Amino acid sequence: MMTLRHVLAGSAMLTLTVVSCTLYAQQLPFKIEGQMGKDQQGMLSIRYESMHTLVQDSVKVSNGAFQFSGQLQEPAAASLTFIPENKSVRGQFKEIFLDPATTISMKGDSNLLSTQVKGGPSQTDLDALFVQYKPLQEKGPVLEKQFKEYQEAGDEENMKRVGQELQALRVRRREIQIAFAKSHLNSFVGFSLWARQVDGFIKDPVKLEAEFNTYSPAVRNTPSGKRVAASLAIAGKLLTGIQAPDFTLNDISGKPVTLSSLKGKNVLLWFWSRNFIPFEPFSFAINKISRQCKDDNLVIVSVYCDSDQQRWLTEVEEASFQTPNIINLIHPVRLTAEADTTTVGKAYDLSMGMIPHSFLIGTDGKILVRDVNFLSEPELEIKKIINK
Amino acid sequence: MKKILLTGVVIIALAQILSAQKLYSFLDNGEPVNKYPAVTWLKESGITKFEQDKIYVIELWATWCKPCIKSMPHMSELATKFKGKITFISQGVWESDTAKVRQFITDHAAFFTNSMVAFDGGKDKADFDRNWLKPSGTIGIPRTFLIRNNKIAWITDPFVLTDEHLQMLVEGKLTAETAKAIVQKNKQ
Structure with missing residues (x-):
C-alpha cells in the first residue's frame, strides 16, 4: 500500500510565494566559486529554497570552473547536480548549505564529489552533521544494491530483511538529526532539522513551542523562525477545550x-x-x-x-x-x-x-x-x- | 468576459454529463450495487449488472502488481471450488496496455479458467476507476469485493479470504463482522 500523507500537487506550486516577508527581510548576496579538475566539462545546476520560493539555476562548467550568485535572507540548504558533457560518465549530486553575505569555495581535482566546500557557519555545521552520517552513508548504497538484486531474483524473504535494515538506517538518520538539532541551538542547520516537525499540521504545539524557545534569538528571528513562531501561536489557540474561532x-x-x-x-x-x-x-x-x-x-x-x-x-x-x-x-x-x-x-x-x-x-x-x-x-x- | 463565462458554462455542462453517468457515490460493506461499470470483457462472457439472486467475487489486479499475481493461485483455487455457485470476476485496473494484459492472460490461462476477465482501460479516464475505485476509496491492489443480493457483503485483502468465508457468503451468513471474526480466528 502507498504511504498516505499529503504531497504537494506540483513543485510549481512551491514557486507561488507570499511577498510580505520578502518585503521586510533584507536580501543579502551570496556567491559560489568552484574549481573541479580541469578536465571536467558539462552543466551544473543548483536548487535551493529561499523563503518557500524554489530557486533553480544552472551554469556551464568549462575546464572545471563554475560560479553561481544569488540573494538570500537566511541560510538555505542547496543541492548541486553535475551532468558531465561526456554522456558515458554518471552525473553527480552534492548537498551544501548557503549563508547570506558569504562566498563559498568548492575546490577539487576531479569531479563534483571531489570538491572540498568552504563556506559560512552553516556549511561548517553541515560538515559536522555529515561526519555523523558517515557510517550510514557507507552502509546505505550496499543495502540498496542488495535489495535490488533480491528484487530481481524475486527473493521476498531477503527483500524483507534488507528492507527492514534500510528502514532502520532511515530511523537512525532521523535520530542523528534530532540529536544534532538539540545540540546546535544557535545553528540554522540544527533549527532546520528540528523545524521539519512544524512543517504541516502542528500536532503538539505546547511541547513544540517549549522546544522552539530553546533556540537562540538569532535563529528565532530569521524569517523561517518568525514564521514557525506565528504558526505555533495559532496552533496554541486551537487546543482541545478552546472555543473554535468563528468565521x-x-x-x-x-x-x-x-x-x-x-x-x-x-x-x-x-x-x-x-x-x-x-x-x-x-x-x-x-x-x-x-x-x-x-x-x-x-x-x-x-x-x-x-x-x-x-x-x-x-x-x-x-x-x-x-x-x-x-x-x-x-x-x-x-x-x-x-x-x-x-x-x-x-x-x-x-x-x-x-x-x-x-x-x-x-x-x-x-x-x-x-x-x-x-x-x-x-x-x-x-x-x-x-x-x- | 464572454470567454470566461463560456468556460464556466462548459465546466457546468461537463459536470452535469459526468454526474449523469455516475453509478455510485460510495461503496462500502453493506452498500447496494446494481450496475457493473463499463469495462472491456476479455473472455467470451461478461456482465453489465449484478443479478439479485447471484453471488459475485470481484478481484482487482494489474500485470505490474506482484502481490496481485501472488494471490492468483489462491483465488483461482477458490473459483474452482465454488464453480456454479459464485461468479468470479478478475478485474484488471490501472493500466492502459491491452496487449500486455491479453498476453498475461494467455500466459497464465490456468489462473483464469473459472473467472470472467475484465480490463478497465487505465487510471482516471476509466469508467471503472470513477464508478468503482474512487467511490470505494481504493488506492491499493489487490483488493477483493464480495457481493450477494445486490449488496457488498465484504471488502477484503484476498490473502485472508478463505473457503469458510465463501461458504458463509453462499449461505447468506457473511457480514463484515462475521468475516473479520474468521480472519481473527485464523490468525491465532
Whole structure:
C-alpha cells in the first residue's frame, strides 16, 4: 500500500510565494566559486529554497570552473547536480548549505564529489552533521544494491530483511538529526532539522513551542523562525477545550454560513483542497462518516480552500459530498506557503502545507479533537466521542 | 468576459454529463450495487449488472502488481471450488496496455479458467476507476469485493479470504463482522 500523507500537487506550486516577508527581510548576496579538475566539462545546476520560493539555476562548467550568485535572507540548504558533457560518465549530486553575505569555495581535482566546500557557519555545521552520517552513508548504497538484486531474483524473504535494515538506517538518520538539532541551538542547520516537525499540521504545539524557545534569538528571528513562531501561536489557540474561532463563508448556493450558528450540533470542520494525493481515502472517509453518523447530532462542515469556484463544484460532485449532513463552504483564496490574512486564514493557519486538516467541535463550540485521523476508522472515533 | 463565462458554462455542462453517468457515490460493506461499470470483457462472457439472486467475487489486479499475481493461485483455487455457485470476476485496473494484459492472460490461462476477465482501460479516464475505485476509496491492489443480493457483503485483502468465508457468503451468513471474526480466528 502507498504511504498516505499529503504531497504537494506540483513543485510549481512551491514557486507561488507570499511577498510580505520578502518585503521586510533584507536580501543579502551570496556567491559560489568552484574549481573541479580541469578536465571536467558539462552543466551544473543548483536548487535551493529561499523563503518557500524554489530557486533553480544552472551554469556551464568549462575546464572545471563554475560560479553561481544569488540573494538570500537566511541560510538555505542547496543541492548541486553535475551532468558531465561526456554522456558515458554518471552525473553527480552534492548537498551544501548557503549563508547570506558569504562566498563559498568548492575546490577539487576531479569531479563534483571531489570538491572540498568552504563556506559560512552553516556549511561548517553541515560538515559536522555529515561526519555523523558517515557510517550510514557507507552502509546505505550496499543495502540498496542488495535489495535490488533480491528484487530481481524475486527473493521476498531477503527483500524483507534488507528492507527492514534500510528502514532502520532511515530511523537512525532521523535520530542523528534530532540529536544534532538539540545540540546546535544557535545553528540554522540544527533549527532546520528540528523545524521539519512544524512543517504541516502542528500536532503538539505546547511541547513544540517549549522546544522552539530553546533556540537562540538569532535563529528565532530569521524569517523561517518568525514564521514557525506565528504558526505555533495559532496552533496554541486551537487546543482541545478552546472555543473554535468563528468565521462566515458562503455555501454552494452563495448563502453565508457562520460556524457559531451551528452551536447545539457537533461539527466536523474539515479544510481541504486538491493540492495533495491520494485524495480518495479522505473523500471516502468523509462519505463514511456522513453515512454512519447520519442519526447522530453531527454536521460536517467541508471547507474547500481555493479560488476556483467552478472546480469546487466539480470536486464536490465527483467526491459525492452531497449528503444532507455535509455543508460545503468555500474559502475562495488560493493557498500559498503562508496563511492568508482573511479571518479564517489567520485563525486556522490556512497554508499549503497545512491542508488537509480537521477539528471535531462539540455542541458548545469547543474543540474536542485536533486533526481527526481520517485513515483509521474515523467514524468510530467520532461516534465514541460525541455520544459520550 | 464572454470567454470566461463560456468556460464556466462548459465546466457546468461537463459536470452535469459526468454526474449523469455516475453509478455510485460510495461503496462500502453493506452498500447496494446494481450496475457493473463499463469495462472491456476479455473472455467470451461478461456482465453489465449484478443479478439479485447471484453471488459475485470481484478481484482487482494489474500485470505490474506482484502481490496481485501472488494471490492468483489462491483465488483461482477458490473459483474452482465454488464453480456454479459464485461468479468470479478478475478485474484488471490501472493500466492502459491491452496487449500486455491479453498476453498475461494467455500466459497464465490456468489462473483464469473459472473467472470472467475484465480490463478497465487505465487510471482516471476509466469508467471503472470513477464508478468503482474512487467511490470505494481504493488506492491499493489487490483488493477483493464480495457481493450477494445486490449488496457488498465484504471488502477484503484476498490473502485472508478463505473457503469458510465463501461458504458463509453462499449461505447468506457473511457480514463484515462475521468475516473479520474468521480472519481473527485464523490468525491465532
